[in-house]
Amino acid sequence: MKKYYIITLIVCIMLILTACGNSNSKVVDEYDTSKLGGDFVKSGNEAYDIGANRNGMPIFKDTDKAFNQALIDYADGFTAIQKEFDLKRISKKNWEVYESYGWQLSADNNEDIRNQGKEITSFFDIYENSFK
Template identity: 50%
Template sequence: MKKTLIVISIVLLILLTACNSPSKVVGDYDTSQLTADFGDNEAYEIGANAKGMPIFKNHKKALQRVQIDYKKGFDAVEEKYAFKPISEENYKDYKTYAWQLETKDETVIQQGVMITKFLDIYENSFK
């Protein structure tokens, strides 16, 4: 009897954890509240997680797409700070430094800012 209760408790805990996953979209999000517009590409579709925070509906697809759309900015961050290519493990470093790029190339500066804004939303999938 005790073993059965323990097993049921563990299964319920796992199910509750999965249902409240920060990376799971549970509703719509009013994107007019955001300070950035990443365009109409489906990779950037945004929903709300269980905490009501904006998240990309497919954060892996969004991360792949942003590296294409803001390649100059990512290249500049990698070069300046000797970072490895962005990943789920090091995105916080990019978020911290991308907006701080100093260059005469206005496109790179703007892309650095957009990378940081993207990562503000991206990280909500892990909170």
């Protein structure tokens, strides 16, 4: 009898967690990317494919692919942000600070690095829509 209650409780918890899943992370429609900034949007790289969530906000069709590709494409920018602002290495747990600091890279960095910082901020402006 005790096993029955435990199994029922586990099933109920799983159902609640499934029902409370983040529906903003699901692409439900196409999105007109001509409205968006960021070179990654126009790159043609499928990792950066964008759709619209249920609120009409732009989101990456595959957030993991997009995140991993951004780490490759903007590696120097991430390194510069990390060093300049004394941050931990970029991860899926601390990306918000990189979004905040990306466009703030100092003139001590060359123009290419500063542009990467701006791209990083633009990237995370879209990335965050999957989690709101």
